Amino acid sequence: MSCPRSAALLAQRRIAPSILAADYSRLGAQVAEVMAAGARILHVDVMDGHFVPPITIGALIVEALHESVHDAGGLLDVHLMVERPERHVAAFASAGADIITVHAEATPHLHHVVGAVRQSGCRAGVAINPATPPIAIAGVLGIVDLVLCMTVNPGWGGQAFIPSSLEKIGLLRELIPPGLPLQIDGGVGEANASECTAAGATLLVAGSAIFTARDPGEAYRRLAAAAGAA
Numbered sequence: 001m002s003c004p005r006s007a008a009l010l011a012q013r014r015i016a017p018s019i020l021a022a023d024y025s026r027l028g029a030q031v032a033e034v035m036a037a038g039a040r041i042l043h044v045d046v047m048d049g050h051f052v053p054p055i056t057i058g059a060l061i062v063e064a065l066h067e068s069v070h071d072a073g074g075l076l077d078v079h080l081m082v083e084r085p086e087r088h089v090a091a092f093a094s095a096g097a098d099i100i101t102v103h104a105e106a107t108p109h110l111h112h113v114v115g116a117v118r119q120s121g122c123r124a125g126v127a128i129n130p131a132t133p134p135i136a137i138a139g140v141l142g143i144v145d146l147v148l149c150m151t152v153n154p155g156w157g158g159q160a161f162i163p164s165s166l167e168k169i170g171l172l173r174e175l176i177p178p179g180l181p182l183q184i185d186g187g188v189g190e191a192n193a194s195e196c197t198a199a200g201a202t203l204l205v206a207g208s209a210i211f212t213a214r215d216p217g218e219a220y221r222r223l224a225a226a227a228g229a230a
Helices: 008-010 024-036 059-071 089-097 110-119 132-142 165-175 193-199 216-227
Strands: 014-017 040-047 075-081 099-101 123-128 148-149 180-186 203-206
Touching: 014 099, 014 216, 024 040, 024 059, 040 059, 040 180, 059 089, 059 203, 075 123, 089 110, 099 110, 099 148, 110 123, 110 132, 123 132, 132 165, 148 165, 165 180, 165 193, 193 203, 193 216, 203 216
Parallel strands: 014 040, 014 203, 040 075, 075 099, 099 123, 123 148, 148 180, 180 203
Antiparallel strands: none
């Protein structure tokens, strides 16, 4: 079953550091730094070279991190930017994922794969790309635990926030059930964090803004303060 502390953490306004931008030669140490600074939701971007051009990491990284993240009271938030995500749910659930988010654009069987995530014992999220209208996820809103709005085109770290995303965040906030977490991913930093939360975002994924800083822990604290996050 899903981690009992996940509901409480997802109900809070939070910054979710994305390890896509981390220094993989010292990944464990950098994860420990941001956890010590207060991070409790660690975002893991998985790319397959098909749904998006880059290839990143797999279930082995989740397996390597899950013990230390869970011991610190945190969650592993796995974002599958992969074709046919239903083929990979079991592996990430077994590796220690707490949340698995799949893209509406990545499978013809979205309702089925969201159900498979929940049956695996993980909380389920649904993501949409910048050009995908909010209504595309209406059919699964009753069975997901979070909605993820991409605020850049998926596939590469370090992109600039798409300004029209603020309007889309507001549209999603109106569409989704009250209290359902609304996560955003891409181009989030101190300069726009408060605008994003004012529009309705509650979980802000940040990679470059945290892990390219000289002190990732301090960068996390500054970004959390800018967002009014726990």
